[in-house]
Each structure stands twice: as structure tokens, then as C-alpha cells.
Amino acid sequence: MDDTEHGLNDLVIPFYGGGDRRMFAIERRAMDRDGRVVEFLDGALPRARVLDVGAGDGYTAELLTRNGRTVVAMEPDGRMIDRSKDLAWVRGVAQELPFHDDSFAAAYATWAYFLPGTVDDHIALGVRELERVVADGGPIVIVDNAGGDAMTALSDRPIFDDGSRWRRLGFDVSVIETSFRFDSVEEARELLGFYFGAEKAADIDATEIGFRVAAYVGRSGRLTTGD
Numbered sequence: 001m002d003d004t005e006h007g008l009n010d011l012v013i014p015f016y017g018g019g020d021r022r023m024f025a026i027e028r029r030a031m032d033r034d035g036r037v038v039e040f041l042d043g044a045l046p047r048a049r050v051l052d053v054g055a056g057d058g059y060t061a062e063l064l065t066r067n068g069r070t071v072v073a074m075e076p077d078g079r080m081i082d083r084s085k086d087l088a089w090v091r092g093v094a095q096e097l098p099f100h101d102d103s104f105a106a107a108y109a110t111w112a113y114f115l116p117g118t119v120d121d122h123i124a125l126g127v128r129e130l131e132r133v134v135a136d137g138g139p140i141v142i143v144d145n146a147g148g149d150a151m152t153a154l155s156d157r158p159i160f161d162d163g164s165r166w167r168r169l170g171f172d173v174s175v176i177e178t179s180f181r182f183d184s185v186e187e188a189r190e191l192l193g194f195y196f197g198a199e200k201a202a203d204i205d206a207t208e209i210g211f212r213v214a215a216y217v218g219r220s221g222r223l224t225t226g227d
């Protein structure tokens with residue numbers, strides 16, 4: 001079956017990673033190199049069956065699969081899926097999760113679908129889907145840029161949420177202080193130039209760029225999505 005038959009194309013937010021594996025490899029290696037986001041998720045998620053929404057190449061899901069925790073990696077873009085990773089892969093989108101009610105003990109998404117550019121109605125739709133598939137009281141964690149750091153300051157457009165809409169939905173907000181740490185200044189300029197333009201990247205002369213990450217944590221059945 002191709003994407004048209006799945007009906008996924010209209011629902012997938014385009015991401016460069018499937019078409020540019022080399023650049024995505026730099027991003028995944030440099031971003032949060034000290035593993036603070038994975039450490040946070042490891043503490044927030046139960047050692048049970050957990051869903052990763054928009055899992056990308058399965059980087060985070062693989063690291064969280066340990067000590068009795070199984071992670072189902074759901075990803076709509078077939079080019080992102082890395083079957084060399086020993087994960088349960090499922091094709092699907094956040095708007096219409098292909099799972100039965102109460103199938104998971106918890107769920108999370110890292111920089112996927114629940115993004116600053118996603119309108120409130122679509123965020124609410126995705127959160128309702130998460131509440132449907134996560135058993136009552138189970139944690140739901142959304143990870144995104146927090147802003148107020150050197151990384152997001154390079155952007156001319158807003159690439160972070162101020163957290164207010166997540167608080168309104170009933171999520172608590174935690175900020176994780178981390179960084180992008182590159183192998184060289186050239187590598188930093190390459191990725192950040194790709195994100196923000198060559199002019200911005202030309203001013204970079206460090207291998208480490210400060211990065212603040214927001215983790216929005218809610219509980220299934222306790223959120224306010226308007227339904």
C-alpha cells in the first residue's frame with residue numbers, strides 16, 4: 001500500500017529528515033547530546049506499554065525501551081522508519097491514532113505534530129486521541145522547544161510555544177536545560193544554516209548552543225480539550 005491508500009498524505013506535516021538523512025543524523029547526534037530529555041521521559045513514563053507519536057527514526061523510542069518498558073513507535077513517513085532498530089513500528093498520524101481505546105499505559109511526542117504552528121483545534125484533536133488510547137490516569141508528555149535560549153534566538157519566526165495553551169488544557173510545564181553540541185563549528189554552521197539561513201550561521205563560532213526544552217505533562221482523563 002502507498003501513502004495515498006492510507007490517506008495519510010493530507011495529515012502529515014512535512015519533515016526534511018526522510019529526504020536528507022545526513023542532515024537529520026547531525027541533528028539527532030547534536031541535539032540534547034547529554035540525554036537530558038530522554039532522562040526526563042524515562043522518569044515520567046511507566047515501565048509498561050508506551051506510545052511514541054511521530055517517532056521519526058526511533059531514536060528516542062529505542063533509548064526508552066528498557067527495564068520492562070515497551071515502546072510502540074508510530075510514524076507516518078515511511079522514509080523515516082528505521083527497521084534496523086528493534087522496535088514495534090506502526091504507520092499512523094496523531095489526528096487518528098490507529099489503536100483501540102486504553103491500549104497504552106502512557107504516550108509521548110517529541111517535536112512531532114504538537115508544534116507551535118499547529119492550531120489550537122488540531123492540538124485539542126490530537127490530545128483527545130491521546131486520552132482515548134492511554135488508560136485513565138496514564139501520563140501524556142509532549143516535548144517541544146521552550147524558547148529563551150541561543151538556539152531559538154537564531155530564528156526570525158516563532159518556533160516555540162509560551163506554554164499557555166498547554167496549561168489551559170491541564171498540562172504541567174517543566175523546562176529542561178540542555179544544548180546542541182556539535183563535533184565542530186563547521187557542523188554547527190551547517191545544521192543551523194540549514195535551519196535559519198547562511199547569514200545567521202556565519203556568526204556562529206561555538207560548538208555548543210544553549211537549548212531549552214519544554215515538557216508538557218498531563219494525565220489521561222484529566223485534560224480539558226473541549227469535549
Ligand SMILES: C[S@@+](CC[C@H](N)C(=O)[O-])C[C@H]1O[C@@H](n2cnc3c(N)ncnc32)[C@H](O)[C@@H]1O
Nearest residue numbers: 011012013015054055056077093094110112113
Ligand atoms: C521533527 S521530527 C521528530 C522525530 C522524533 N520524534 C524525534 O524526536 O527525533 C517530526 C516527526 O513527526 C512526523 N509527523 C509529521 N506529521 C505527523 C502527524 N500528523 N502525526 C504524527 N507524526 C507526524 C514526521 O514524519 C517526523 O518524523
